Amino acid sequence: MELRLEHVSHRYGATEVLRDVSLTVPEGRILCVVGPSGCGKSTLLRLMGGLERPDAGAILQTGDPPEGCLNPLTFVFQDFALLPWRSVAGNVSLVLEDRPLGRRARQAIIADVLERTRLGDFARAWPRQLSGGMKQRVAIARALAVRPAVMLLDEPLSALDAQTRELLMEDLVALWSREPFTAVYVTHNLAEAVRLGHAIAVMSRRPGRLREMIEIDRPLEAREVGDVELEARQRELWLLMREEARAADAELVDG
Amino acid sequence: MPSWLMAEPRPVPFRGGGFAPRPRRWVGWAVFAALIALAEIGTRTGFISALTLPRPSDVLLTFGELYRSGLLWKHLLPSLSRLAVGALIGASAGIGIGILIGLFSLIRAGLVPLVAAIFPIPKIALLPLFVIWFGIDEGSKYALIAFGTFTPTVVSTFGAVDNVDRTLIRMGQSFGLSWLSIVRKIVLPGALPGILSGLRVSLAIAIILLVAAEMLGAEYGVGAYILEAGSLYDLERLFAGVTILSLLGLGVSAVIGVAERWLLRWRH
Ligand SMILES: Nc1ncnc2c1ncn2[C@@H]1O[C@H](COP(=O)(O)OP(=O)(O)OP(=O)(O)O)[C@@H](O)[C@H]1O
Ligand SMILES: [Mg+2]
Numbered sequence: 001m002e003l004r005l006e007h008v009s010h011r012y013g014a015t016e017v018l019r020d021v022s023l024t025v026p027e028g029r030i031l032c033v034v035g036p037s038g039c040g041k042s043t044l045l046r047l048m049g050g051l052e053r054p055d056a057g058a059i060l061q062t063g064d065p066p067e068g069c070l071n072p073l074t075f076v077f078q079d080f081a082l083l084p085w086r087s088v089a090g091n092v093s094l095v096l097e098d099r100p101l102g103r104r105a106r107q108a109i110i111a112d113v114l115e116r117t118r119l120g121d122f123a124r125a126w127p128r129q130l131s132g133g134m135k136q137r138v139a140i141a142r143a144l145a146v147r148p149a150v151m152l153l154d155e156p157l158s159a160l161d162a163q164t165r166e167l168l169m170e171d172l173v174a175l176w177s178r179e180p181f182t183a184v185y186v187t188h189n190l191a192e193a194v195r196l197g198h199a200i201a202v203m204s205r206r207p208g209r210l211r212e213m214i215e216i217d218r219p220l221e222a223r224e225v226g227d228v229e230l231e232a233r234q235r236e237l238w239l240l241m242r243e244e245a246r247a248a249d250a251e252l253v254d255g
Numbered sequence: 256m257p258s259w260l261m262a263e264p265r266p267v268p269f270r271g272g273g274f275a276p277r278p279r280r281w282v283g284w285a286v287f288a289a290l291i292a293l294a295e296i297g298t299r300t301g302f303i304s305a306l307t308l309p310r311p312s313d314v315l316l317t318f319g320e321l322y323r324s325g326l327l328w329k330h331l332l333p334s335l336s337r338l339a340v341g342a343l344i345g346a347s348a349g350i351g352i353g354i355l356i357g358l359f360s361l362i363r364a365g366l367v368p369l370v371a372a373i374f375p376i377p378k379i380a381l382l383p384l385f386v387i388w389f390g391i392d393e394g395s396k397y398a399l400i401a402f403g404t405f406t407p408t409v410v411s412t413f414g415a416v417d418n419v420d421r422t423l424i425r426m427g428q429s430f431g432l433s434w435l436s437i438v439r440k441i442v443l444p445g446a447l448p449g450i451l452s453g454l455r456v457s458l459a460i461a462i463i464l465l466v467a468a469e470m471l472g473a474e475y476g477v478g479a480y481i482l483e484a485g486s487l488y489d490l491e492r493l494f495a496g497v498t499i500l501s502l503l504g505l506g507v508s509a510v511i512g513v514a515e516r517w518l519l520r521w522r523h
Contacts, residue, residue, distance in 0.1 A: 051429060074430065075426070077422065077426060079422060081425075083423060083441065083444070084522070085519075098431070098433050
């Protein structure tokens with residue numbers, strides 16, 4: 001399934017957040033979205049996921065979701081959004097319980113996604129017992145459980161420390177290589193963008209417009225820390241964003 | 256030579272700690288024991304006159320007598336059943352309506368001002384009205400206790416629902432959970448801690464109203480027992496009755512503590 005935005009604009013009251021954004025998320029690829037803080041990245045993602053309606057423009061899905069897809073547009077949140085009163089397995093189970101699945105099928109899906117995210121041994125643990133990285137892996141397992149057509153990740157690694165972030169990036173690459181998924185990955189970490197993005201959308205400061213679309217051809221598995229080409233692309237991105245970021249930083253929040 | 260080379264090294268002064276309640280079980284009991292011991296010694300030595308405070312050991316004797324004569328149960332059982340029925344009605348109505356207020360804007364707009372208007376009325380003042388509506392017998396007592404438990408429960412419940420983490424609700428919506436599932440699996444468990452701590456207050460109010468109701472017309476009941484003792488200036492019996500109330504309060508609080516430990520076991 002492919003996701004397409006056509007001339008999307010959005011505002012909150014007097015604040016114009018997005019202006020005329022058009023882009024396509026091709027099937028089986030990861031699109032990273034970078035931009036200065038407050039430029040409307042999270043808003044863009046909420047619009048794509050149907051949690052909000054755009055003021056103007058259209059958000060279209062073409063093609064059918066994959067076989068067995070339970071929730072085509074699935075979010076992974078920055079703050080994990082796990083229910084503290086449910087165990088790891090219970091949190092994954094939550095999103096399957098409203099679906100026409102037998103108990104057996106549900107257990108099988110839970111076991112499968114926990115195994116894929118290396119959480120098999122922690123099925124009965126409470127969220128409070130987990131480290132940040134593990135919590136986010138639970139959230140990723142939960143997202144995988146509904147076999148999404150498009151995963152919408154809003155700064156999924158921002159709450160984690162640098163080492164954990166590196167490990168989770170490797171996990172994401174491994175997951176994608178094993179079974180390519182379609183994803184929109186919002187981040188303000190340019191290193192993440194060049195590691196995980198097949199394409200990178202660079203946004204301007206508020207009102208957010210699409211400034212540039214950068215393609216990175218190197219396969220995800222072949223990208224490594226300290227890769228010279230990637231570093232060059234990252235510098236290129238930074239030069240693009242630098243002025244915007246400086247200007248955005250100097251703005252008043254509700255200005 | 257820099258000054259730090261000559262000076263004697265000192266440990267950095269500690270100024271953290273505190274502000275973190277930790278369980279200290281025996282302290283509560285020690286305070287009780289110390290106060291009772293003080294009263295006992297004071298009354299025995301004559302430092303406290305018998306007219307101002309009964310001797311704790313005499314209160315205990317009175318209590319034992321009450322128990323042996325079978326009167327204890329005769330007073331306690333009606334009180335317990337009034338408390339149970341009244342508080343059950345009041346708390347369940349309060350939790351139910353509190354949740355509705357938390358979930359539906361229209362109900363909130365309609366009922367919150369009403370609740371705010373009812374809250375400050377001393378419910379005891381309405382007892383004559385309840386007697387007319389529900390009869391002089393048990394009905395008016397149930398109604399008084401239920402009504403008194405209802406208002407604080409409503410307020411704490413809708414506050415608890417309001418405080419449920421919105422990002423969890425958004426998460427539920429983004430996974431296509433049904434409205435009912437979101438309420439059952441996200442809103443209610445999220446509100447439970449607030450509801451339970453609200454119940455602590457409501458049930459203490461229920462005990463106060465129980466006694467008030469029994470003082471204003473009951474043959475048996477802890478309230479009636481205390482009223483009778485008071486009118487005869489029988490301080491031993493008065494204090495025996497008051498002790499029963501305190502124990503009742505401790506019991507209710509312990510029951511809620513157990514419920515919290517079990518229902519909120521994901522927290523600790
Ligand atoms: N529900 C809302 N109501 C009003 N204003 C909002 C709302 N959500 C976001 N905004 C405003 O819209 C602008 C864009 O917000 P958004 O969260 O999409 O930015 P962002 O690019 O994700 O920022 P960040 O990098 O900080 O995550 C901000 O100025 C924000 O204050
Ligand atoms: Mg954001």
